[in-house]
Amino acid sequence: MSERPDRPPRPPAAPRRATRWTLRLRLVVAFLVVTLVAVGVIALQVLPTLESSLSQQRLLSLTTDAERAAGEQEAAGRSRRPPTPRQVVETVAARTGGTVTLLVTDDRRPGAMAVRQTTRGTAAPSDAAMRLAARALQVDRARGEIDRRGRLAARVAVPVDLGGASSGRAVLVVSEGLEDVHSTVGLVGRRVLFGGLLALLVALAAGATLAVGISARIRALERGSREVAAGRFTTRFDTAGGDELGELGRSLETMRRQLAELDGSRKRFIATASHELRTPLSTLSGFVELLRDEELDEDERRAFLDRLSAQIGRLTRLADDLLDLSRLESGGLELRPEVCDLHDVAAAVADEFAPVVEREGRILRVRLVGGTVRQRCDPDRVAQVIRILVDNALKHADASAAVEIRVARSGGVARIEVTDHGPGIAAEDVPHLFEPFHGAGDRSGAGLGLAIAHELAHRMRGSLRASTAPGRTTFTLELPA
Numbered sequence: 001m002s003e004r005p006d007r008p009p010r011p012p013a014a015p016r017r018a019t020r021w022t023l024r025l026r027l028v029v030a031f032l033v034v035t036l037v038a039v040g041v042i043a044l045q046v047l048p049t050l051e052s053s054l055s056q057q058r059l060l061s062l063t064t065d066a067e068r069a070a071g072e073q074e075a076a077g078r079s080r081r082p083p084t085p086r087q088v089v090e091t092v093a094a095r096t097g098g099t100v101t102l103l104v105t106d107d108r109r110p111g112a113m114a115v116r117q118t119t120r121g122t123a124a125p126s127d128a129a130m131r132l133a134a135r136a137l138q139v140d141r142a143r144g145e146i147d148r149r150g151r152l153a154a155r156v157a158v159p160v161d162l163g164g165a166s167s168g169r170a171v172l173v174v175s176e177g178l179e180d181v182h183s184t185v186g187l188v189g190r191r192v193l194f195g196g197l198l199a200l201l202v203a204l205a206a207g208a209t210l211a212v213g214i215s216a217r218i219r220a221l222e223r224g225s226r227e228v229a230a231g232r233f234t235t236r237f238d239t240a241g242g243d244e245l246g247e248l249g250r251s252l253e254t255m256r257r258q259l260a261e262l263d264g265s266r267k268r269f270i271a272t273a274s275h276e277l278r279t280p281l282s283t284l285s286g287f288v289e290l291l292r293d294e295e296l297d298e299d300e301r302r303a304f305l306d307r308l309s310a311q312i313g314r315l316t317r318l319a320d321d322l323l324d325l326s327r328l329e330s331g332g333l334e335l336r337p338e339v340c341d342l343h344d345v346a347a348a349v350a351d352e353f354a355p356v357v358e359r360e361g362r363i364l365r366v367r368l369v370g371g372t373v374r375q376r377c378d379p380d381r382v383a384q385v386i387r388i389l390v391d392n393a394l395k396h397a398d399a400s401a402a403v404e405i406r407v408a409r410s411g412g413v414a415r416i417e418v419t420d421h422g423p424g425i426a427a428e429d430v431p432h433l434f435e436p437f438h439g440a441g442d443r444s445g446a447g448l449g450l451a452i453a454h455e456l457a458h459r460m461r462g463s464l465r466a467s468t469a470p471g472r473t474t475f476t477l478e479l480p481a
Contacts, residue, residue, distance in 0.1 A: 024153030032200060039196030051185040054148045055178055059154040059366060062096060063144045066174045069095040070142075073172075077162040083259065085117035088172075093119045098154075098176035101125050103133050105169045106378075116170070125173060133157040133171045182277060217245050221252060233260035284311050317352065332377040335459060340379040342414055343368045343407045349386045350405060353394065362394060362403070369408035377414075377472040377479055381456050385464070388449040389475045393420035396473070414479045425468040433466055453477075 005149065069092040076083050083091065085102050093100040101118040103125070113133060124134075128147055136157035137141040144156040155175045162170050210214035220238055227235040237253040240246060287308050291301065343366070350366045356366045386405065395402045406417040424431065434454035453475075457464035462479040 012111050025211075027211035028204060028207040031203040031210075035196070035199045035203040039192065039199065042192050042196075047185055047189050047192065050188060051181060052146075054181045054184065055152065055154065058176070058178055058181060059144050059146055059156070062098060062154050062174060062176050063097040063142055063156045065159075066092065066098075066156045066158045066172065067142050070158040070172055074161050082162065085162075088160075089117045089119055092172055092174065096174050096176070098174045101173040101175075103130075103171050103173060104118065105137070105383055113171070129155060129157070129173050133173050137169060137171055145176075146178075154178055164218050169270065207305065217249075217325065221245070221249060224256075224270070225252065228256050228259060231263070233263060281315075284308060287311075333459065335378040335381060337376050337378050339374055339376050340415060341380075342373045342375050342377075342382065345379050345383050346386055346416060347403045349383050349390060353390055356394070360399065362397075362399065363401075364390070364394075364403050364405075366405045368408070369406055371409075373407050373409045373414050375414040375479055375481075377460055381460060382416075382477075382479070385453045385456050385477055386418065388453040389418035389477070392449055392475075393422075393473070396422040398421055399424055412481045414481070416477045416479075417474055419472065419474040424470050424473055425466065430468065432481050434464070436456075 016368070051193050056402045072095075073083065073088045073091060077088075089100045089102050099119050102116045103113040104116045106112045106114055113130065118125070128145075128149070132143055132145055132155055136159055140159055142156060142158040144154065147153045147155055153175055155173065158172045160170050160172050217238065224235045233256055235256065237249045237256060239248075239250045240254050241249070287304050291304055291308075302456070347366050350364050353364055356362070381391075390403065390405065397403055401421035404419045406415075408415050408417075434450050457477055457479075460479060462477060464475065464477050467474050467476070
């Protein structure tokens with residue numbers, strides 16, 4: 001029985017889709033929660049406050065009307081024909097619009113009160129009404145309350161002196177139902193509920209629209225970042241908009257341009273480095289084949305060996321330069337600063353070139369402008385920069401022209417200038433002067449020297465710049481104090 005080949009594993013579900021929908025859902029839910037909280041605050045805070053405010057206003061109005069009506073009945077009770085209890089109750093009820101009960105204290109039972117007259121017929125007043133009346137008699141002034149037990153109502157108890165119309169102390173208890181207040185609050189509550197439902201629908205639509213728009217922009221940025229990660233730097237990020245996503249798009253676009261430039265530099269670096277390595281290796285291979293010829297005489301063999309040695313030296317210098325440049329770009333080059341005399345450093349570099357200068361009949365001068373220039377720096381790295389600049393100047397200067405090294409201090413900045421009198425630098429080459437391999441293919445070598453010198457100056461918190469004119473070129477190294 002043959003085994004069935006294993007099925008390829010299913011690719012895992014893309015987490016970005018779940019993340020995208022989760023973002024949309026979170027935005028929509030956030031809108032809904034905010035709306036629900038707002039409606040809940042209105043329902044739980046505004047509506048009870050509205051009901052309480054309206055009830056208190058009605059209680060205040062009822063208290064005022066009851067006190068005025070009681071005062072009028074007191075004045076009528078002191079007349080020749082005092083009103084009967086029925087007339088008192090009916091008059092106060094007509095004036096206040098509420099249900100009125102006239103209670104009279106019983107002298108035989110202290111604290112006890114009896115109903116003398118009421119507009120309720122035979123219905124006895126509630127215990128709450130009796131307690132309110134007792135409190136009003138105790139303080140001898142009107143007392144009011146909102147009764148929320150059962151149906152909502154306002155109640156006022158007003159002590160009154162009816163003279164001949166009543167024996168003992170009397171109190172009028174006026175009650176008024178607040179059904180209209182309850183209805184008004186209910187209507188407002190229904191309007192709030194309707195408005196809340198409408199707000200929820202609007203929040204749902206707005207949240208969904210905003211979520212779709214944001215997720216679409218994020219999805220576009222995500223696709224662009226994947227394209228850039230895959231090495232396709234032609235992708236453009238959306239930089240429109242003044243919000244955070246717009247800022248992110250602009251940052252990603254800047255990153256894309258920088259990566260594209262770095263990728264171009266890398267490709268040029270590899271291509272040029274391959275060319276620079278291929279040329280001496282091809283030469284070495286040809287010389288080795290020639291040396292295998294046994295018919296070569298000793299002079300020809302020695303000439304070939306000298307050329308082999310020169311090509312090996314070129315490869316060695318190229319390897320050293322590549323290693324230095326790699327260390328500089330990776331930050332692996334360590335500086336050892338100390339206080340030194342820059343004129344002495346420049347003079348020591350000039351002494352290194354003395355054999356070449358004497359052999360070729362050249363002129364190399366070192367000048368100190370002003371007083372001694374002492375600087376805290378890494379003397380070996382400063383000497384390396386000067387060495388690169390002098391070597392470059394000797395290669396490009398006219399054979400009869402002098403190369404000059406000037407050391408000076410100006411404005412607290414140490415300055416070393418290397419000047420040669422040669423053809424100068426083409427204007428189109430100046431912007432690329434400090435790029436690796438820019439000088440490849442001519443007699444300046446692999447074109448790494450100036451790039452290394454520029455990086456060394458930057459690492460020492462200094463600068464290296466070039467100024468050129470027909471017949472004169474000056475490289476200036478500046479080191480801050």
